[in-house]
Amino acid sequence: MGNPDERHRLHARLRARLPRPRPRTLLIVSGVAAAVLAVGAFAIATGGKAPADSAQAAQTAPGAATPAADPPRPEPSRASRGGQRDPEPKHTKKKAEPKKARSEAVAEHKAAAKKKAKVLQSGTCEASFYGEGQMTASGEPFDPSALTAAHKTLPMGSKVRVINKNNGRSVVVRINDRGPYAGGRCLDLSTAAMKKVGGTGSGVIPVRYEVLSKG
Numbered sequence: 095m096g097n098p099d100e101r102h103r104l105h106a107r108l109r110a111r112l113p114r115p116r117p118r119t120l121l122i123v124s125g126v127a128a129a130v131l132a133v134g135a136f137a138i139a140t141g142g143k144a145p146a147d148s149a150q151a152a153q154t155a156p157g158a159a160t161p162a163a164d165p166p167r168p169e170p171s172r173a174s175r176g177g178q179r180d181p182e183p184k185h186t187k188k189k190a191e192p193k194k195a196r197s198e199a200v201a202e203h204k205a206a207a208k209k210k211a212k213v214l215q216s217g218t219c220e221a222s223f224y225g226e227g228q229m230t231a232s233g234e235p236f237d238p239s240a241l242t243a244a245h246k247t248l249p250m251g252s253k254v255r256v257i258n259k260n261n262g263r264s265v266v267v268r269i270n271d272r273g274p275y276a277g278g279r280c281l282d283l284s285t286a287a288m289k290k291v292g293g294t295g296s297g298v299i300p301v302r303y304e305v306l307s308k309g
Contacts, residue, residue, distance in 0.1 A: 219280035223288035244271035265290035
């Protein structure tokens with residue numbers, strides 16, 4: 095070991111085994127050292143107090159840890175618009191009136207109308223009908239669609255119930271004309287009145303008539 099050549103060869107072997115510093119590492123170490131020296135110099139100049147910006151800059155230096163992402167937020171719920179609401183009222187359908195009850199009501203109404211009208215005169219005869227447009231004996235134009243009739247002697251405006259003896263159908267007519275003058279007939283109905291009792295097919299029908307008076 096005392097030989098100088100031998101010591102030189104040993105040092106050469108040791109240097110060969112040591113890792114050679116890389117240029118990139120040397121640059122990083124040099125940069126860090128320069129930054130430390132600059133911060134130290136600035137701290138000495140400002141009385142040893144490093145500004146908040148320097149600390150913030152150090153936190154944002156390369157290699158700083160990336161902050162974790164925010165956890166997913168729950169879906170926002172809808173704002174309440176008051177207390178518990180009452181359930182909406184249910185619309186109930188009005189029950190239809192039974193058909194029998196309606197028919198009974200109509201029958202009672204007709205019966206009441208019949209009670210109010212007193213029968214002044216009644217009889218049987220034959221009735222015909224006419225539909226020609228002409229002036230009536232009362233002075234009003236003849237209307238075949240109106241419920242009117244002609245009679246020889248009853249006062250104008252008299253109300254007469256006419257019942258078809260063949261089928262029992264009836265109609266109340268107003269006397270506004272004179273006639274008929276054919277034998278055996280006492281009433282000449284308008285076309286509409288004859289349709290009501292179902293006698294237009296026959297032309298002449300046997301009827302029972304009742305002269306009515308309100309009272």
